[in-house]
Amino acid sequence: MKLLGADVIIECLKEQGVDTVFGYPGGQAIIIYDALYRARNEIKHILTSHEQGASHAADGYARATGRVGVCIATSGPGATNLVTGIATAYMDSVPMVAITGQVPTGLLGKDSFQEVDITGITMPITKHNFIVKDVRRLADTIRKAFAIAREGRPGPVLVDICKDVTATEVEYTPRIPDKNDYISNKYNEISxxxxxxxxxxxxxxxxxxxxxxxxxxxxxxxxxxxxxxxxxxxxxxxxxxxxxxxxxxxxxxxxxxxxxxxxxxxxxxxxxxxxxxxxxxxxxxxxxxxxxxxxxxxxxxxxxxxxxxxxxxxxxxxxxxxxxxxxxxxxxxxxxxxxxxxxxxxxxxxxxYPLKYDKSQEILRPQYIVERLYELTGGDAIITTEVGQHQMWAAQYYKYTRFRQFVSSGGLGTMGYGLGACIGAQLGRPDKKVINIAGDGSFRMNLNELATAVEYKLPIIIALFNNRALGMVRQWQELFYDSRFSQTSIDRGTNFKALAEAFGAKGIDVSQPEQVDAAIKAALAETHTPVLINFEIDKDDKVFPIVPPGAGINEVVDS
CATH class of the missing domain: 3.40.50.1220 (TPP-binding domain)
Structure with a gap:
């Protein structure tokens, strides 16, 4: 049957079992979005607040489900806004297919409006990438992209598609995916x-x-x-x-x-x-x-x-x-x-040598918060994180019993990752409670995705560890740079509870240990609304144990 290139893309996504994509429309992707409109009852499109949020959401979806995450953006700045998310997925071996619109083939290489060489830009941070200039190659390219993303050590694949390709008719033959398509699926023979x-x-x-x-x-x-x-x-x-x-x-x-x-x-x-x-x-x-x-x-x-x-x-x-x-x-x-x-x-x-912290209950401790999250969720929640001290506390004090339960940026260490990933994980696993443990520094970077969570009525929880500082860098400055606190204070007077409410989410302030359980229980009870719990913690709380720079791991210190 004859289909427009844009409809071929949608049919290939359906072939691959894709039911959810994350993205943001634009001029060179507009025909793809027109096809998505026609397929709106078969593929759910999540409109994020920023393309970076879409890439992190696709990543979180993939990590929580084990399926390939998909994100879509237009050319130029739309495509470049995906780059951090693609690099994050690459470093942590996450299967993702990023589809970008590109200027028409006749305008390539002419510094056209919103033209960038996104395949050149992403070559070092993808398993493979493609630019499609011929509609006859489109279906096979999409199929190859998914096969490569899944094969062996998984990773992200980018498919850049010229606008005229999406607008051109081609003969399309449906195909049932086979795991052996396009790839060898052969592993190294061990003697x-x-x-x-x-x-x-x-x-x-x-x-x-x-x-x-x-x-x-x-x-x-x-x-x-x-x-x-x-x-x-x-x-x-x-x-x-x-x-x-x-x-x-x-x-x-x-x-x-x-x-x-x-x-x-x-x-x-x-x-x-x-x-x-x-x-x-x-x-x-x-x-x-x-x-x-x-x-x-x-x-x-x-x-x-x-x-x-x-x-x-x-x-x-x-x-x-x-x-x-x-x-x-x-x-x-x-x-x-x-x-x-x-x-x-x-x-x-x-x-x-157990993990330890001051349990006197005189002030609110981040380690205590993570322990209470573990107990009150029965250890069954999916935990996403931003990057920093809170990430380490989340790793140390929540007991994970299954893979895909801890979703975090490890290799790239991407601040601003967690909220988008939390959204993707929740959409991929609606049967689980998903909690984003965040620091205030990381959260500020992509907090606009709160609007996305509200729009889609996602009952995610943001456990915001608010120490009014870039905590991990501040910790290093204190321990290894004679307490020269250069540009790590971010005490800017932000009212995070009011901010959450301005987006349409619920906000809760917690400053004392005795308030923790009630706040978490209230957040867990929500079924259609995001909840942000603003935990006021001390800026001088530190992550221990720690291996000092240049030391062996046996030289670890815990205070």
Whole structure:
């Protein structure tokens, strides 16, 4: 059948099972939006307040559901406003397809109105990108984009489409998606000798440690990690992005590792004789000082992406391929053991060095707020965050028991991420309560998306940790720069409760510990209205533990 290019885009989205897209219209995308109007009963379009909000919402939707998130923008500034969100998704391996309008093919390269080379701009921050100048290639390009976004290590793909392509008729043939379309779906072949060496290393290790990263959750291998841990008596830490890939309530869980990891996790890594990293890229926030990271251990790295293996840390046992399949093979060969002496040491550290804060209840503490959020939600909420101190408190004090429960910008550290992501997560998972734990500095950056949450009657909660400062930078200035507080005070007199109400949301002020439970319960009771709880916390509250810059992770301090 003959369809306009714009309608082909919509039909391809439907082929891929897309039911929700996030975006903002404009001149070069107007024909796409006309097609969306015709398909309004089949695809829900969420009109955000800014294109960056659309990209973060698509990201949050993808992280919370495991499906490909989709965002749409027009050319020029519309497209460039997506860039931060695309980079955020790229750094954290989030499957996303960003569709941008482009000037007509005859105007390309002429500095036309709202023309930018968005494929050139996004080349370093996408798995792949396309510019479509021929309508006959449009359908296959859209299909390839989704296949690439999902394949192996997921990531964002951009499809830039010239306006005349969207306005041209073409013969369209419907197609039922096949997971093998356009991609090989073949993983690296691991030799039996490599697997045997890895199994021997695990069986002879006396002090093994597992680091479970986001790749575990992406591969659906959480159960395999738990089985390996319990079978061989191996304690487990997670990365920030790996939260929930191993239950935070499990006795073998040690907490997060690295710069703001627990002392138990960091001491265990420093003293282990085998470090098993699964679905993790050894970022600087985990490793800190390379020369003192797991100095007496053999390093085993299990990952789908060969480019990550050996990139930051020398690896003794590289296993590149499908994480789930590799772990199942290892489990078959590993001998059951209790590892009593090593685990006794771990349990002793957990008892001696728990996460701690002043619980005197004299002032409102952010750690206490997160603990109450955990208790009052039964540990079942999806938590999104902005970036800063509050992000670390959310990681440390909420016990995550499943992957896709913690949604946060890890690799890029994008302030302003959380609210858009919260909206996307709530739309993707309407069956869950979604809470955005935010700092006032990050929240200011994209707070206009409150209007989006109100418009679509989303019962999200914004737990605003308001310390009137850029808290994490201020903490570093105090600890490492002799308290030279340069440009980190943002005490601008903003009334966040009134601000929320101006948007049509509900606002609650909390300044005392005894007010916390009532505020959270009131927010949880809302079913169609966003609620912002303005928690007034002290600007001098700090995130501990912390590894000082240049130190090894074993040099972690907790006060």
């Amino acid at each position: 039996s000798a490599e697997l045997e060496e890895a199994i021997k290393a695990i069986n002879r290790a006396e002090r093994p440690v597992i680091l479970s990263g986001a790749g575990v959750g992406i591969a659906g291998a959480e159960e395999e990690v738990r089985l390996l841990s319990e079978l061989a008596g191996i304690p487990v830490s997670t990365s920030l992005m790996g939260m929930g890939t191993f239950p935070g309530t499990h006795e073998l869980f040690m907490g997060m590792v690295g710069m703001h990891g627990t002392k138990t996790s960091n001491y265990a890594v420093h003293n282990c004789d085998l470090f098993i990293a699964i679905g993790n890229r050894f970022s600087d926030r985990i490793v800190s000082k390379v020369s003192s990271f797991a100095p007496n251990a053999g390093i085993m790295h299990i990952d789908v992406d060969s480019a990550e293996v050996g990139k930051n840390i020398t690896v003794s046992y590289p296993l590149v391929g499908n994480i789930k399949d590799i772990l199942q093979t290892l489990i078959k060969g590993v001998s059951p053991r209790k590892n009593t002496q090593w685990l006794d040491k771990i349990f002793k550290w957990k008892e001696e």
